[in-house]
Amino acid sequence: MRIGKSNLLVLSLLMMVSIILTACSEKKAEEADNDYPKKPIEVIVAFNAGGGTDVAARTILNFTEQHAGTSFAVINKPGAAGEIGFTALAGAPTDGYTIGMINPPTTLLHPIQRPDEVKYNLDDFALIANIVTDPGAFVVNADSPINTLDDLFEAAKDGKLNMAYGGPGTSEALTLRRAEEMKGIEFNKIPFEGTSPAVAALMGGHVDVLITNASEIITQYEDKKIKVLAVGSDERVDLLPDVPTYKEEGLELTQVSMRGLAAPKGISKEQQDYLAEAIRKTMADEEFIKKAKEMALPLDYKGPEEYKEFLENYNKELKEEFDKNPW
Known part of the structure; x- marks a missing residue:
């Protein structure tokens, strides 16, 4: 079939319009990612204001603001040993403007102990970074x-x-x-x-x-x-150099509480990486390190991949122990 010159011209114009619209759409998507974050980010803390998790969150996020290009608003949602806050975080919007603190092993223990009742599990979080191991x-x-x-x-x-x-x-x-x-x-x-x-x-x-x-x-x-x-650490800690460990006292146990940041599963990879990089820069910030030392925060940075691998292994160990001897 022969195509007339006028039809060929129309076809060419339609193709050009399609290309322009596609390019504009891609540009808008790219600009949307580049514009993140456009507003303050809420941070859910599953424990009371003034507690260890709350203090750690407010301290690091105060310094992270300069690396993230936005402010952070801490929202305390205490109750049920953290379960209320962890559940709220897992079910939060996935637009990158709600993140929260998680507290392994406590965060992991709830769904292991009551899998039919607890409304979240480890897979419901996009991990950003571990900050403290206490x-x-x-x-x-x-x-x-x-x-x-x-x-x-x-x-x-x-x-x-x-x-x-x-x-x-x-x-x-x-x-x-x-x-x-x-x-x-x-x-x-x-x-x-x-x-x-x-x-x-x-x-x-x-x-x-x-x-x-x-x-x-x-x-x-x-x-x-x-x-x-x-x-409960494997070795004596700088915070309390004269205090023995459980093991030194004849109790063959370790006990540590981790405090890190996570987002609800479904946040974009670009936003997750952006937040992780802001935390990484904060953890290397000399002024923050000085402040953390003053506040006795035992820093222990783990990036997203390392943190994820660690928690998946930890979760597996806790499940195996619970299966052997429920508590």
């Missing part, structure tokens, strides 16, 4: 007769030692269960929603001992208001 610690008042873990376990034999902890589904709960099994004891466990009220209860004599994160009791330790019996 060892656990057993803590008593400065005037307590308990001075070592052996003293603690001996005092717990009658089942009347009041132990403040973060509640079911936390790293503290897992550590206590394993310690009870290993030592043949039972603590009278009293849950608290956050470290601040638990420390207040300890200082007021309402509980005998507290298990928490080391970074959250440094001020009281330096003021000599408390004694730290041991820490």
Whole structure:
């Protein structure tokens, strides 16, 4: 079939219009990515304001703003040992303007323990970076007769030692269960929603001992208001160089609480990478490092891929342990 000159001209014009529209569309998409972020980013923290996770989030994000080109608004959603906040993060919009803090192993433990009830799992998060790895610690008042873990376990034999902890589904709960099994004891466990009220209860004599994160009791330790019996890291930590580890005290356990950033699954790869790079730059920022040291934040940076691999392996280990001996 022969095509007339007029038809050929129309066809050529249509092709040119199509090419121009396609180019414009691609340019707009590219500009959209390049314009990110256009507004402040909300950050869900699953624990109370003033707690360890909240302080870590606000500290690092204050410095990240200059590397990310936007501000961050921390939104506290405490409750159920973090489950409320983690669930909110997993179900948040995927437009890149809602991210949040996650707290392994606590974040991992909830869906392992109650898979039919918890509304999220690890696969629901796009990981950005780990920021802090904080060892656990057993803590008593400065005037307590308990001075070592052996003293603690001996005092717990009658089942009347009041132990403040973060509640079911936390790293503290897992550590206590394993310690009870290993030592043949039972603590009278009293849950608290956050470290601040638990420390207040300890200082007021309402509980005998507290298990928490080391970074959250440094001020009281330096003021000599408390004694730290041991820490849950593999080796002694710079924050508490004179305090032995659990293993040194004869308890063959480790206990650490990680604090990192994640987005809901579905965020674009470009936005995830942008945020990860902003955090990486922050973690190398000398002013931030200085501030973190002042605030006793035990920094431990893991980028998206390393963080993902670590948590997938950690999650597998926790599932295997739960299958063998549910807690």
